[in-house]
Amino acid sequence: MAFSGLQRGLTAPVRGWRRSLRFRTVVMSILLTTLLSVVLGVTLYQNIGERLLRQRVDLAVAESSLAVGRGQAQFDALERSDASTLYATATDVVRESSSPGEDLSRRVALVRSLENTEGLAPVERPYADVNQAPHALRAALQEDPEHLQSMVTTAHDPDGGMSPVVLVGARVEIPGVGPHDMLFFHSLGAEQRTLDIVRSSFALGGLGLTLIAGLVTMVITHAVLDPLSRVSTTAREIAAGQLGRRTGMRGHDELARLGRAVDTMADVTERQIVELQDLSQLQQRFVSDVSHELRTPLTTIRMAAEVLHMQRDDFSSASARSAELLHGEVERFEQLLGDLLEISRQDAGQVELHREPVDLADLATRVVDGCRPLAGQNGVELRMDLPTDPAESTAEVEGRRVERILRNLVTNAIDHAEGQPVVIRVVGDADGVAVAVADSGIGLTPEQRERVFDRFWRADPARTRSAGGTGLGLSICEADAREHGGWLQVQSEPGEGAVFRLSLPRRAGERLIASALPLPAPHPGDDEAARRVEEKR
Structure with a gap:
């Protein structure tokens, strides 16, 4: 649970880092400023600490040297060398060499040297415990008694803890009892307090510098990125179809020039799109008008062709053949006009679906039964794989349009099956x-798969088609599938045949997420097909 909470807590920063240049810039500025502050603060803190320590050691040695000189003079001036006089004098020397009153910045102790076994008992001021003097210091005094020895160590403080001190050792000669060591405990409390103030100042200064750097970066990124954000937003709105949107940026700097360039590009694009829309509407109207106008003469021609076709047995062989060709081409022309009218209605958005529950398995059976004569002429076997329960294959669709889709797919499969079986499968x-609808024919190349639903496109224009065709069938089928909220896809490889899959939602108005029938790759994924349907709605 704690790990999942941590993941949720990191989600927003990670998303901000990935998606926001402003967020990344501010965070990087803060991190770099913090790093610089830490490095600079640590370096200065160490330098200041080392300098304070050197100064304190030098001062401690100087003060200790003066105190040792005064103490040695007192011992040398004694006229008596009895134990009580010597101890009293030693006590006076220790007291006078220490800080006065309650000041514990310098505490002194007097103890016989390591090589002296008959000296005075230790004389100590409070918190000047000779037992805390490192043996190394006293050994150094034994080796070099003419010079003062110093080191930084720790000693007891009034608070009951241990605090750093500068320990200075010096040799004094006491008449009658031999050499003794004077130990000076110089407190580093003042220097430690100074370093604490320096550390706090550096911390506050670094924090302030980081905040200032963050604010400055935010101001700069606001000044730089806001115009870019306006340009990006305008570009997205134009791409979404709001052609009248503009950045409205003014000025003479680089960002203003970028905004004006985007506005100019949008003006040119809007004019071209409007011209293309006008041209497309003119083309659609022309196709629709021509198709409708050709209906009347085509009806007359078809009636005449029907009469000639029925009486062809009374003609010569050449005339009979001409009558048959005329009849076939009139039928093909009529189909072309019907396809053009359907295309014009789809382009104009005038398609109205009349949905009702339809058993697609039953619909596929009727289509297959109607195509069996054509399949027999081409030596193609039609196989079906249908669900046993009609409820599994029932959907709310317009039966006429779905039947047209299936008829196109089956006739295309027969035409390209190369005599191999065609399998029609329904799954819900x-x-x-x-x-x-799957065949085992010549298949399609990747380039052909990309264009298979284009208008008037054929994979092989020179190929002889047994069922005729206008080059509009698959385009109309793809549009019909999209009108139903579904999609039509193809999977094919050269020499391995092709599989066309029609996927439709079961209920009207529902958005189809995935197809009920898996389609082997390569083909556009279900999510990509759904996205295309949403874009074209």
């Missing part, structure tokens, strides 16, 4: 129904 799940 809780969200939708899918129909797959």
Whole structure:
């Protein structure tokens, strides 16, 4: 639980780091300023500490030297050398050499040297315990009694703890009892307090510097990134279709020039899109008008072609053949007009679906039965794999349009099957129904897969088609599938045939997330197909 809480806590900063240049800039500025403050503070703190310590050691040695000189003079001036006189004098020397009153900055002790076994008993001021003097210092005095010896160590303080001190040792000669060591405990409390103040000042200064750096960075990034954000927002709005959006930026700097360049580009793009829309509408209207206008003469031509076709047995062989060709081309022309009218309605957004519950398995059976004569002419076997429960394959669709999709897919599969079987499979799940039509023919290359739903495009224009065609069938099928909220996909490899899969939502108005029938790669994924449907709505 704690780990999941930590993950949730890190989600927002990680998302901000990935998505926001401003956030990254401010965080990096704060981190670099903090690092610089820490490095500079530590370096200065160490230098100040070392300098204070050197000064305190030099001062401690100088004060100790003066005190030793005064003490040695007192011992040399004694006229009597009895034990009580010597001890009293030693006590006076220790007291006078220590700090006066309650000041414990310098405490002194007098103890016989290491090589002296008959000297005076130790004389100590409070918190000047000779037992805390390191043996190394006293050994150094034994080796070099002519010079003062010093070191930094720790000793008891009035608070009951241990605090750092400068310990200075010096040799004095006491008449009649031999050499003794004077030990000076110089407190480093003042220097430690100074270092504490320096450390606090550096910490507060570093924190203030970091905050100032963060604020300055925020101001700078605001001044720089806000215009860029405005440009980015305007570009996204234009891409979303709001062609009238502009940055409205003024000025003469680089960002203002960028904003004006985007506005100029948007003006040019808007004009071109409007021109293309006008041209597209003109084209759609032309196709629709021409298609409608050709209906009347086509009807007359079809009636005449029907009469000639029915009486072809009374003609010569050449005339009979011409009548058959005329009849076939009139049918193809009529199909082309129908496809053009359907395309124009789809482009104009005038398609209205009349949905009702339809059993797609039953619909596929009717389509297959209607295509069996064509399959027989091409030596192609049609196989079906259908669910046993009609409820599994029932969806709310417009039966006429879905039947047109399936008929196009089956006739295309027959035409490209190369005499191999064609398999039609229907599968349903809780969200939708899918129909797959698979052949084992010549297949499609990756480039052909990308264009298979383009208008008037054919994989092989020179190929002889047994069922005719206008080059609009798959484009209309793909648009019909999209109108239903589903999609039409193809999977194919050269020499391995092709699988066309129609996926439809089970209920009207529902968004299809995934197909009920897996389609082997390579093909556009279900999420990509769903995204395309949403974009084209």
